[in-house]
Amino acid sequence: MNINLTLIGQAISxxxxxxxxxKYVWPPVIAALEERSKKIADGLEAANRASRDxxxxxxxxxxxxxxxxxxxxxxIEQANKRANQMIDEAKEQARLEGERRLQAAQAEIEQExxxxxxxxxxxxxxxxxxxAEKILGASVDEKAHSEIVEKLAKEx
Amino acid sequence: xxxxxxxxxSYIQHHLQNLTFGQHPDGSWGIAHGAxxxxxxxxxxxxxxxxxxxxxxxxxxxxxxxxxxxxxTADTPSGLQNFVEMMVEFVDQSVKETFHGxxxxxxxxxxxxxxxxxxxxxxxxxxxxxxxxxxxxxxxPYFRVVPTTDLNATLGMSISVFILIVYYSIKVKGVGGxxxxxxxxxxxxxxxPFNLLLEGVGLLAKPVSLALRxxxxxxxxxxxxxxxxxxxxxxxxxxxxPWAIFHILVIVLQAFIFMMLTIVYLSMAHEDH
Numbered sequence: 001m002n003i004n005l006t007l008i009g010q011a012i013s014x015x016x017x018x019x020x021x022x023k024y025v026w027p028p029v030i031a032a033l034e035e036r037s038k039k040i041a042d043g044l045e046a047a048n049r050a051s052r053d054x055x056x057x058x059x060x061x062x063x064x065x066x067x068x069x070x071x072x073x074x075x076i077e078q079a080n081k082r083a084n085q086m087i088d089e090a091k092e093q094a095r096l097e098g099e100r101r102l103q104a105a106q107a108e109i110e111q112e113x114x115x116x117x118x119x120x121x122x123x124x125x126x127x128x129x130x131x132a133e134k135i136l137g138a139s140v141d142e143k144a145h146s147e148i149v150e151k152l153a154k155e156x
Numbered sequence: 157x158x159x160x161x162x163x164x165x166s167y168i169q170h171h172l173q174n175l176t177f178g179q180h181p182d183g184s185w186g187i188a189h190g191a192x193x194x195x196x197x198x199x200x201x202x203x204x205x206x207x208x209x210x211x212x213x214x215x216x217x218x219x220x221x222x223x224x225x226x227x228x229t230a231d232t233p234s235g236l237q238n239f240v241e242m243m244v245e246f247v248d249q250s251v252k253e254t255f256h257g258x259x260x261x262x263x264x265x266x267x268x269x270x271x272x273x274x275x276x277x278x279x280x281x282x283x284x285x286x287x288x289x290x291x292x293x294x295x296x297p298y299f300r301v302v303p304t305t306d307l308n309a310t311l312g313m314s315i316s317v318f319i320l321i322v323y324y325s326i327k328v329k330g331v332g333g334x335x336x337x338x339x340x341x342x343x344x345x346x347x348x349p350f351n352l353l354l355e356g357v358g359l360l361a362k363p364v365s366l367a368l369r370x371x372x373x374x375x376x377x378x379x380x381x382x383x384x385x386x387x388x389x390x391x392x393x394x395x396x397x398p399w400a401i402f403h404i405l406v407i408v409l410q411a412f413i414f415m416m417l418t419i420v421y422l423s424m425a426h427e428d429h
Contacts, residue, residue, distance in 0.1 A: 002195055003308060004178070006203040010210060010303075010312025017214045017272060018316075022264035025218065028225040029244045030263075035230035 125153035164386050171284060171382045174203040174306060175298045189297060203306055210303035213275040221271070243271065250416060255423040257328075261320070262422050269313065270415040276303045277374055277407035281400055284381045304374040304410075310367040317418050318363035324425040333428070362421050366414060373410050377403050 169191065176188040178201025187204075188194035194201065224240035233241055247267040255262055279302045291299035303309040325334045338355040339348045377399075384396045 002174075002176070002197075002201070003311070004176070004197070004199050004201045004203070006174075006201075006206050006306065006308035007312045007315070009202060009207050010309045011316045013207075013211050013214060014268075014272075014313050014316050017218060018261070018265050018268045020218050021221070021268045022261060025221040025225045026244070026264040026267065028228050029221075029240060030248065032228040032230050032233075033241060033245060033248075039230060 121153050125150070128152055167386065168379075168382055170298065171288065172300070172379075173298045174300050175205040175296060176201050177204050178202065187297065203300075203308060205298070205300050206303045206306040206309050209279060209301055210272075210276055210309055213279070213303070214272050217268075217271045217275055243267065247415070251419055254416070254419045255426070257423070257426045259324075259422070259426070262419060265320075265422075266415045266419050269418055270411050273304060273313075273370065273414050274407060274411035276309070277411060279303070280305075280374060280377055280381070280403060280407060283396075284378070284385050302374060302378055304370055305378045307367065307371045310371040311363070313414075314363040314367035317366065317421065321359075321362065321421050321425045324422060328426050329428060362417075366417055366421075370410050370414050373406060377406060 173191055173194065176194040176197060177186070178188065178194075178197035179185050180188075180193065181196050188197055188201070220236070221240055221243075224236045228237055228240075244267060247270055248263055251263045251266055282301060287301045288299040300306065322334075325337070329337065338359070339345075339352050341351060342354070343351055380399060381396065384392055384399065387395065
């Protein structure tokens with residue numbers, strides 16, 4: 001086993017190989033590896049972001065749905081309230097109208113009664129006058145005694 | 157076996173002989189025939205087979221990875237890009253777990269070490285006679301196909317790593333800091349020579365152990381393949397197949413250990429004690 005020039009030749013070729021590898025082999029490959037790992041990291045991040053966005057959108061959709069349900073319920077409630085109010089108003093009006101008519105009818109009836117009483121009174125006074133005339137046998141001066149008759153009729 | 161007239165020991169020796177090119181003692185240049193001639197060439201010789209396979213496999217690695225890197229996209233990857241990304245991610249993870257500083261060199265360095273050492277180790281799984289026999293048909297006398305069984309190859313890498321360790325130690329801690337680390341611990345300033353001895357051994361042990369661990373594992377593995385190849389051809393498979401399957405683990409593990417230790421050593425170089 002001789003140590004000879006081969007050793008130096010080997011060292012030189014080794015140095016050249018290392019230089020070549022350092023210059024032309026290592027950088028492009030490692031750059032590609034780094035770029036790929038960056039791409040993968042970006043992709044994962046994008047996926048994360050997308051799922052987060054989706055979650056947000058779902059949350060928003062649920063909220064909107066809930067709000068619209070609430071609004072709808074409110075509107076229905078208002079409508080119901082309004083309807084009840086209208087019914088109450090109509091009832092009240094009807095009641096007032098009925099009362100008014102009843103009063104008018106009662107007033108008319110009272111008037112009618114008064115009128116009947118008046119007529120009756122006139123007739124009774126005439127009748128009483130005629131009866132008194134008959135009883136006294138003489139004609140009573142209607143004018144002279146009308147005061148008495150009037151008084152009499154009022155007492156009836 | 158390569159040929160019938162070879163004895164077992166010469167067969168093994170033949171298989172452990174690198175194709176060495178250098179200057180013979182008589183002044184002529186050429187291929188060494190035999191271990192003695194190769195040793196006689198001294199330092200200024202070169203193992204052509206080791207260089208060929210290591211550089212060839214290094215270029216294969218870079219070509220393959222560059223091909224994927226040019227067409228790389230951040231979209232769904234496919235085929236080659238998947239494989240390359242897997243390797244890069246694995247190495248990147250290992251570096252990030254161990255090294256916490258900022259350094260643009262360490263991760264590509266670790267990737268190069270891991271894949272290159274793995275590819276060189278994988279040559280161990282090619283049947284031991286296959287490529288040398290093919291080479292001998294072409295007139296090449298010796299051919300060792302596993303570069304990591306050549307101590308020169310592993311030392312070449314570990315010494316490069318050692319230079320980086322020293323460089324980053326000085327860059328991060330300054331010359332004073334680095335020298336202080338070597339001399340002022342573990343026993344304080346009154347024991348400087350002793351500290352220097354301890355820390356110096358510790359520092360030098362890093363590249364040596366790095367190189368010897370890889371070399372030893374692969375050398376032993378190859379030797380066992382060669383020994384199995386001496387057996388009669390009918391029963392070779394019964395041993396070589398289990399050993400090769402076990403060796404799949406070894407070649408990956410050794411590449412991983414070399415890479416991990418490099419990262420650990422360099423991260424130690426970046427840390428203040």
